[in-house]
Amino acid sequence: MRERGGLWRLADYRWWFAADTSGALSGSVIAFAMPMIVLAMTGSSLVALIVEAGCVVVQTLVGLIGGVVQDRYDRKALMMVWGLSGFVLYGVSAALIVVAIGSGSASDAARPLASAPWAVGAMILLVLLFSVRDGLLENTSNAMLRGVVPDADLPHAMAVNDARDSTVTLVGGPFGGMLMALGRAVPFVAGALLGAVGALSAWRIAHYWHRDPAATQSDSSDSSVLSKAGDDETGDALPRFRDAFGGLIWLLKDPFQRHLSIAAAAAAGAGNAILLLTTIEASQGGTRVISAGFVDAATSVGTLVGALVASRLIDSIRSGALVAAMFAMLAVGFLGAALAPSMPVKVAFVVCAVLAMPAGNAVLGGLSNLLVGKDKLGRIEAGGTLLQYGAYGLALAMSGMGMQWLGYRGTCLALAGVIAAAAVYALSMRALLTLPTPDHWGDHVTAWHIATF
Structure with a gap:
């Protein structure tokens, strides 16, 4: 314990x-x-x-x-x-x-x-x-x-x-x-x-941890996941600048990571676009009930509350259930925000949508970090960031066209549909749904033949 x-x-x-x-x-x-x-x-x-x-x-x-x-x-x-x-x-x-x-x-x-x-x-x-x-x-x-x-x-x-x-x-x-x-x-x-x-x-x-060949043996982790990462702890093979796309290529090439990365980037991009549209709606919709700044503040409060609870949940609830809850609450919460008739109700749904994000992100981030050698984490972070910004940019482009043709509600419904599709796509992986608590991740990775980098 x-x-x-x-x-x-x-x-x-x-x-x-x-x-x-x-x-x-x-x-x-x-x-x-x-x-x-x-x-x-x-x-x-x-x-x-x-x-x-x-x-x-x-x-x-x-x-x-x-x-x-x-x-x-x-x-x-x-x-x-x-x-x-x-x-x-x-x-x-x-x-x-x-x-x-x-x-x-x-x-x-x-x-x-x-x-x-x-x-x-x-x-x-x-x-x-x-x-x-x-x-x-x-x-x-x-x-x-x-x-x-x-x-x-x-x-x-x-x-x-x-x-x-x-x-x-x-x-x-x-x-x-x-x-x-x-x-x-x-x-x-x-x-x-x-x-x-x-x-x-x-x-x-x-x-x-740092690249020190003399400390290779003493610095190796006791995690069974890391032990499968080959020679990534040795520090012998320095990455070259032509390897800049290495992290992105692995995220998109490995089936498990590709499934997860695309779903997470799509959900995050569409969710952030809904938040931006809701902020604009609050500032230009003719209502004084909630200011545009309060939309961001309320979202932060929801994330903060979820983060304070997350540490207690990670060890006691199966990680797959936490990830499923995150995707489900994102889809339901943002769908409710799109359909809500008033701005206070929209914000309440947005807060509910992000409550499970810290626990889900902690699971996904922790698992992804353990699947990747310590000497490759920078390139993985860079590849993930590029996917996230790309998805957000695409979501904003969709939002711009949608606001002209569908209006605020129709555009948010379309974006909520993207989040729901991303949730279904992510949760279609049994290897993710059956993910146990962190102390059993090593056995799970071995049983499901999840690749390391």
Whole structure:
């Protein structure tokens, strides 16, 4: 039986968590502030949206190279570089904002304040550098997690991360708004300080998996799943940059992973599109009952509640049942949101839809991590991210056309249908439905001949 609170007794995990949380909070604050700064400097919402879209594309494509970087080099060092580069880039951005548009509050954000083209060009260049940094290094902490905590604690650590991410989402916007009220450069100063905290916290991590041939034998896991991964722990075969698509290819080539990855990406993409449409409907639908911001906040609350319960469920309920509950609640919840007559009822259905996500994500993430060698986690993260962004982009394209032809309700019904189809597709695998609790995953993988990478 797992010892209660054992995860937090690991000093290295606590330092990892501090570093990861610093990065998550700084990212949330900057993501809130940056579009407002670009809008203030250009006076064009179109330019702000184009820059934002370009950043997503750059981050996603560079992320494929980032996966190789994270698998090839020491992840503790990369986490330190991640924090220090944030300190430098956010600090330079704060200085540029003060010089170019002054340190006033966000109340003037809708007015163009920088007439000098060099200032606009410099800020856009910095924003693109943010995206390159994110693509290369942002997923390093996720890839490093399994090298910090025991395999048995990995699903619980992922549930904790879901709770943390929901909390950051809840407080990130208001916190960023408060900082913007103090001054346009203040969010970037805060981001720089958080970057320094993240680098210092990463530096304090002492025991973790890394490529060290001398430590190959002592570092090998006792998990029967990992023992089947061949020589992936030896560190002898360094990944090459032409291997950038290796993770994506394996996710789509292996039948079990392909089934699961496509279903998860489709459900997540359609669900996020419904959330975006619901937010737009709340802000433009002529109702004052619920603000657009409250839609995101309520979703975060639902995820946070689910994450707080997830750790208690992972050890006591079969993992297949938790995954089935996640897909079922996503389908039913978002279908109810599409059919609900009022905005408060829609939000209530959305909250119900995401309640089981943390437990299901912890199971799927923990299982996928255990099927993959520690030296390949970066490329798997990059491949999964590309699938998720691709599915979300396709869902948004469908939504744009659907809103013109079908309206809000019809479009959300179509997207809910995609989620239902993804749920049926995923749950048609008996190997997934019969997945036991984490302590029996090794035997299950052997019995069902599930491939490792």
